[in-house]
Amino acid sequence: MAGPRRITDKNEFLPDWLRDLTPNGSTRRSLAGKPYYRTWRKAVLSVFDNDEYWGTRVEISLPLPPHVNAELHAICERIMADKERVCGATDGETSADSYYSKMMMALFGRAVYxxxxxxxxxxxxxxxxxxxxFGEIYGNKLLALTWKASTVDLTAALKRMRDVFAGADADQARLLEKWAEDTFRAIFSVIVSGTAARQxxxxxxxxxxxxxxxxxKHEWPMADGLHRPTFKELFAFLPRVSTLLGHYPLVKDGANQGCSTCNEEHARHAGQQHSLAHSPHSPFVPQARTNTARQMRWF
Structure with a gap:
């Protein structure tokens, strides 16, 4: 039975995928022997080797958990997309030195390069x-595609909101902790589903x-415009899962309060509700009337 392996083990996962960024034939062999290429490759792999999650071994004899498969797929997919850019930028290049320079430029863009x-x-x-x-930056770009990075970012984002409740007592702190845990569990699958959703x-x-x-800081318009919000009022202002996912405006009464983002969001949701109300499948349109209209088109 095969022993444990890591994402950076020779001829496994990441080393194999990185090889796809290099050309076939003699140019690949020449490039593989260059000190600068070996340094770059080592730096990419070191990002994962030094990571507290990816640095641990995964038993090959066990089925990989779904989220690990998803992570590996995301990393591989990114490298394959980068391969297309590299191929376009290095087409016909036979010099290892020139190929490497063009590869770095394709991976990072001219400005960053x-x-x-x-x-x-x-x-x-x-x-x-x-x-x-080059290697460290590219390695971190690949690492950022994994759920681990998303987990850290989401945990930090929720913590920043909890930190606003600096004076919370023990019971209130437990309520805040439950909010953070419930929100994390509900949103986790979304943030690992793709870069756009995560962003x-x-x-x-x-x-x-x-x-x-x-x-x-009672800088937001309130009913009397004077009092400092109570814990209950402030807690009610915390975003819920449905608002963080964009199903509803982030701030319920946020329209026309001086925030252009809120104004745009409320206008967008109002437009969606208007479209829904006029949809033939809308719950606001009696189905019998819809069916009758459909039948009348035949006469």
């Missing part, structure tokens, strides 16, 4: 420090925190 080379490479992308920087949730967390702080 120039910044790294100027800062670490003394204008030489093949210097040890530049290769290490949307985190953007809404930041927006919610902004208004939560305003409300705590």
């Amino acid at each position: 120039d910044q790294i080379v100027d800062k670490w490479g003394s204008s030489d992308p093949k210097s040890v420090k530049a290769a290490e920087a 949307e949730v985190f953007a809404r967390c930041d927006h919610a925190l902004h208004h939560l702080v305003e409300f705590e």
Whole structure:
């Protein structure tokens, strides 16, 4: 039976996928022997080796958990997409040195490439420090695709909102902890489903925190405009799962309160409700009337 393995083990997962970024034939063999390429590759793998999650071994004899399979797929998919860009930028290139430079430029874009080379490479992308920087940055980009990074980010986002309740007593603290745990469990599957969904949730967390702080400092319009919010009022202002996922506006009474983001969101939701009300499948349209209208089109 095969022993345990890691994502960075030779001829496994990440090393195998990174090899796909290099050309076939003699240019690949030449590039593999270059010190700068080995330094870059080692730096990419080190990001995962030094990670508290990916640095541990996974038993190959056991079925991989679904989230691990999803993570590996996301990393592989990103590298394969990068491969297409690299192939387009290096088409016909036979010099290992030139191929490497063009590969780095394809992976990072001209602006970032120039910044790294100027800062670490003394204008030489093949210097040890530049290769290490290229590798570390690329490794962290790949790591950011995994659920671990999303978990840390979401936990931190929810904690920042909990920290607004600095004076909470023990019972209130438990209530806040339950809110954070329930929210995390409900949103976790969404943030690992794709980059766009993850970015949307985190953007809404930041927006919610902004208004939560305003409300705590009673800078947000209130009924009497004077009193400091009670714990109950402030807790009610915390975003719920449905609002963080965009099913409802983040701030219930946020329209026309001086926030352009809230105004746009309320207008968008109002438009969606209007469309729903006029849909032939809308719950606001009697089905009998819809069926009659459909039948009349035949006459």
